[in-house]
Amino acid sequence: MTNSAKVFAVAPMIDWTDRHCRYFHRRLSRNALLYTEMVVADAIIHGPRERLLSFDSSEHPVALQLGGSDPAKLAKAIAFAEPYGYDEINLNVGCPSDRVQSGTFGACLMLTPDVVALCVEAMKKVATVPVTVKCRIGVDEQDPERALPALINQVVDAGADAIWIHARKAWLKGLSPKENREIPPLDYDIVYRMKAQRPDLFIGINGGVATLDEAEHHLKHVDGVMLGRAAYQTPALLSDVDHRFYGASPFQGDWMVLRDAMMDYARRHIESGGRLQHVARHMVGLFSGLPGARRYRQILSTDAARDGAGPEVLAAAFAAVDLTEAERAEIA
Template sequence: MQQSTRNDAKTVKRARRFSVAPMMDWTDRHCRFLHRLLTHEALLFTEMVTSAAIVHGDAERHLRFDAIEHPVALQLGGSDPVELAKATRLAHDTGYAEFNLNVGCPSDRVQSGRFGACLMAEPELVAECVRAMRDATDRAVTVKCRIGIDDQDTEESLDRFADIMVEAGVDALYVHARKAWLKGLSPKENRTIPPLDYDRVHRLRARLSPLPMMINGGLDTLEAAEAEMAYMDGVMLGRAAYHNPMLLAEVDQRFFGVAREPIALATVMQAMAEYADRELANGTRINNIARHMLGLANGLPGARQFRQILSVDACKPGADSSVMYRALEAVNPVLVAEAV
């Protein structure tokens, strides 16, 4: 499918039925290449990239991606409307299908830069950012947020935040169904300690319908994600999809009704080895690709050795795509014959 058709509004809106969350240090372009082998329909997200890094840094390095990744959304971090508009304009020319503003990350580093979850206390500023980004592109501009921060009342403050986003013309909301505690909890603790409140997100979606709204947080299985489709327009999985990537192979059938032949592990490993060969020729280190593949053999005999080869051998000097075939052989030697 051509890039233009993979970026059109109808395709992107449909793709939001299932998306893989933006995750710092994880959902880079190598990870997204792997995930796209497993699901052709889901919406993929970049890691969060700051607007400053794009505008004042190496924009080509931060924005580069493979056409196979479409549809792919760029998540931006920032709070300067002018800078965000410039970053969106540069990214628009690169070909991203959607531009998402991060209003959910609770890390100290992000807070010190005045973006992420702390912006939930400044909805008017977020609205200015959304309007500036919308003026810079004709593609979707969306926001990913929490249900609240610290001592906020999640009924009143979330409604107010969402209403201001609607007034600013946001195209969709992704809501992590937990508060973020900016004082007293680490980013890791913020992923597990604040209680999940799916009902609060369901009420918000019902009140703001037909605004598209996707839910995120604590969805560890496809069954749990499917149950949320009774209330939401889409679901977003993060760590569950990253640590068990083969579950993505079921997404097209279960969430989009698109029948696909089950993809074999050998097929995935061969495609990733061929991708690695191309990337190595451009200076990429094999471990930067292999590190995203550790969960592919979860539950299979030999999975431990599979992970060890990809995590240890891939870091050795001179390592190449052969480590992927050796990892596959640890699971089942017959599969290697099918792959090579």
């Protein structure tokens, strides 16, 4: 990854950005950089690697986010992941969940930048694609003006190719993961300053970005912008990403093409032993605010969860929406 071109990304989100979600998002944007959920290095080493790492080839460009703090284990996990063909490997230095803290990785690594540097160095030795770091601006009582540049300096010296910064502190004690995404105040300016101080380093921003207009504003200051909940809860906005950020023609709003692609994908998933709900749950927010959207959500939330539900449920959900109105509304 370089900072020669601006990057729009969909953030890694636990329980959300699985392969089915990414396949759906890719139908809306050909160019957005998609991230996996955080996958713990130990899980890759000892667990069901095919289930954890496999993805559809159409998902490219796609980055694998790893969780861990043991350099040797992270390197081993990358070696196992290598045949799957990810476009980037990202180290999580930002997740504040109790589960992550108990494993002494995620956001608590902000307290030990030397450990992060050792991890990056080990990862770089085996990775054949860019190795990046996603962090917070600090944790707990840390002064971000000191903690953030200290981390950046050490991981870049260790070989990190890019830094994605969630522009909030994380409070390891006293706030839930959900609260850590909402309560600590956003400080976009510190991320802008990090970029000004490191003009040759790719620096991307994350945290609280809700619209493509906001994304466009951030890209005047940094190299990449990452949307999380907004992209997941209102995925239609992704349909304008290629036009807004990559110079492609405007999305033509052919929702029947999207419907048929997702029905075919769901059919293949079900035939391989999966359930329709695995796919449908990521599509619930697609037509938010349009006539029929409530019924669309009901069908995907209820009918798709029933035993034996098939792709025809997706057809019924799309039929509940006034797609002509969707085209006129330019829902992206």
